[in-house]
Amino acid sequence: MSDDDRRLIAECLGGRRDAFGELVSRYQARLYNAAVRLVDGPEDAADVVQDAFLNAYQSLHTFKGDAEFFTWLYRIAFNTAISLKRKRRAVVSLDAGGRDGSLDPDDPSEYVRPGAALERTENEAQLQAAMGRLSPEHREVLVLKDIEGLKYEVIADMLGVPIGTVRSRLHRARLELRELLAPTDR
Numbered sequence: 001m002s003d004d005d006r007r008l009i010a011e012c013l014g015g016r017r018d019a020f021g022e023l024v025s026r027y028q029a030r031l032y033n034a035a036v037r038l039v040d041g042p043e044d045a046a047d048v049v050q051d052a053f054l055n056a057y058q059s060l061h062t063f064k065g066d067a068e069f070f071t072w073l074y075r076i077a078f079n080t081a082i083s084l085k086r087k088r089r090a091v092v093s094l095d096a097g098g099r100d101g102s103l104d105p106d107d108p109s110e111y112v113r114p115g116a117a118l119e120r121t122e123n124e125a126q127l128q129a130a131m132g133r134l135s136p137e138h139r140e141v142l143v144l145k146d147i148e149g150l151k152y153e154v155i156a157d158m159l160g161v162p163i164g165t166v167r168s169r170l171h172r173a174r175l176e177l178r179e180l181l182a183p184t185d186r
Contacts, residue, residue: 052077138173
């Protein structure tokens with residue numbers, strides 16, 4: 001853990017609340033980027049991040065400091081995301097739009113061929129839908145390894161599982177995702 005994080009945590013535990021605000025500022029965007037891939041939309045991701053920081057603040061005294069602060073924070077956010085998904089499991093989303101809820105494609109002028117922006121928007125929507133169909137364990141390792149770029153050892157530490165389990169879950173997740181994204185017009 002960085003000395004600066006250690007100092008901010010100590011100051012926060014000592015009663016300086018704005019020290020935690022500095023930690024929030026430091027990790028908010030990174031945590032949001034991870035959360036948006038774990039839940040179904042940007043609003044849910046913002047809720048997860050807010051709840052995760054609130055839970056982290058309330059539980060800061062339990063943080064041992066043997067792992068990175070972000071690792072501990074991510075685990076709280078992941079558990080919050082799973083809880084949110086369980087609560088909403090019975091609710092079917094009728095949103096057909098993209099990440100921001102709109103149906104409009106990106107500006108096609110930035111692409112060489114016409115329709116590329118619409119195609120990319122459709123591909124992103126398909127990927128997000130396929131990610132949503134993965135089990136939480138598979139989605140989690142995909143996000144941590146392929147999107148966040150974390151090392152196997154860090155992921156294993158975050159999840160509290162052996163490295164072999166991380167590798168196995170990642171392999172299965174990639175196979176399942178490939179299957180979900182495969183064209184169905186065989």
